[in-house]
Amino acid sequence: MRPFSYTRVSDPATAVEEVASDPDSAFLAGGTTEVDLIRIGVARPRRVVDINALPISRIEEAPDGGVRLGGLARMSDVAAHPVVRERYPVLTRALESGASPQLRNMATMGGNMMQRVRCSYFRDGDAACNKRAPGSGCAAIGGVNRGHAVLGTSEHCIAVHPSDAAVALTALEAVVRLRGPDGERSVPVGDFFLPPGDTPEREHPVEHGELITAIDVPPVPAARTSVYLKVRDRESYEFALASAAVVLRVQDGAVAEARIGLGGVATTPWRAHRAEEALAGAPAEGASYELAAVREMREAVPRSMNAYKIELAERTMVRALRTAAARAEGVG
Ligand SMILES: Cc1cc2nc3c(=O)[nH]c(=O)nc-3n(C[C@H](O)[C@H](O)[C@H](O)COP(=O)(O)OP(=O)(O)OC[C@H]3O[C@@H](n4cnc5c(N)ncnc54)[C@H](O)[C@@H]3O)c2cc1C
DSSP states (O other): OOOOEEEEOOSHHHHHHHHHTOTTEEEESSOTTHHHHHHTTSOOOSEEEEOTTSSOOOEEEOTTSOEEEETTOBHHHHHHOHHHHHHOHHHHHHHHTSSOHHHHHHOBHHHHHHOOOOOHHHHOTTSOBTTTSTTSOBTTTTSOOTTSOSBSOBTTBOOOOOOSHHHHHHHTTOEEEEEETTEEEEEEHHHHSOOOTTOTTOOSSOOTTOEEEEEEEOOOGGGGGOEEEEEOSSSSSOOOSEEEEEEEEEETTEEEEEEEEEESSBSSOEEOHHHHHHHTTOBSSHHHHHHHHHHHHTTOOOOTTOTHHHHHHHHHHHHHHHHHHHHHTTOO
16 A cells, blocks of 8 residues: 545635645545555555535535535435435436445445446556556457447447446436636536547546536436336346436327436446437337337447347347336336
């Protein structure tokens, strides 16, 4: 273990200043990712700035009918909040299907958005990994890649984005609020996760020292019957092999609105635009869902061990669409 200093701050301006002024520093929220990465030597901060005392943990109803989730709101508190449960069941379910109850009590929304990939080559300091050591190569491409991505990959990285909540927030078109040395700004979730391309080490458009103060979820009336379906090797305490977040509105037997996020299969929380386009105005029935799912996965790039994810993602999408349609029609 390398030594590092520890500072506890109580106001956002100081937190930003402390981290922005030192490239070797890092925020510490729940610590459920950061402490792990420090222990295994993948994160090597010289200074850790504990932000748990900042006043950014509230969950508040917004005047427009949406909800603001503080950057330090705990996953378990967000999942259990009555407004979230009623208006955004997709988010509650995504949060409840992640990690374990103990972890969710510690882990924060900001930390969840910033968590690093679970690729074993990223976490193994001796393996080639362009994300951890740019230019060293990607051991996963020719290695054990059963859990890796088939969408949004590049020849430099195929690691899957691990967050469940971010998949739901993608379908809900949430907005991340940031505070940095130059003031505040907002980034739509759709722009918040960068595909690896030639620079897999850069995962977000966030500058060093920028703090996630909140996540704004806009009002989405159709989300009251939304669905999150996660498929994994075991039923709890496991990351997704494939997941789907679905917001569906059906009118006169046809799809009036469809928003789909995919997890477990892509390098970013994936917005299934091709499937959504295929569904627009289509009959709300199985054949439309199957066609849309196949269309989404048409551009998937399988590797030696993960071709199964293409069909798995299609089936996950179809099942989530069927469930959402049944709920939307009041029979689910
Ligand atoms: C065993 C295990 C299983 C898990 N399973 C799942 C799962 O199934 N699904 C899932 O979605 N997640 C899962 N997780 C990940 C978990 O959700 C994250 O570890 C957690 O959300 C991170 O939040 P934290 O507050 O602990 O962040 P920290 O560990 O404190 O920080 C994580 C990163 O975010 C940065 N950071 C933290 N807060 C902010 C902020 N406000 N602004 C800017 N940067 C910030 C830190 O500097 C650090 O780089 C699992 C984790 C573990 C250990």
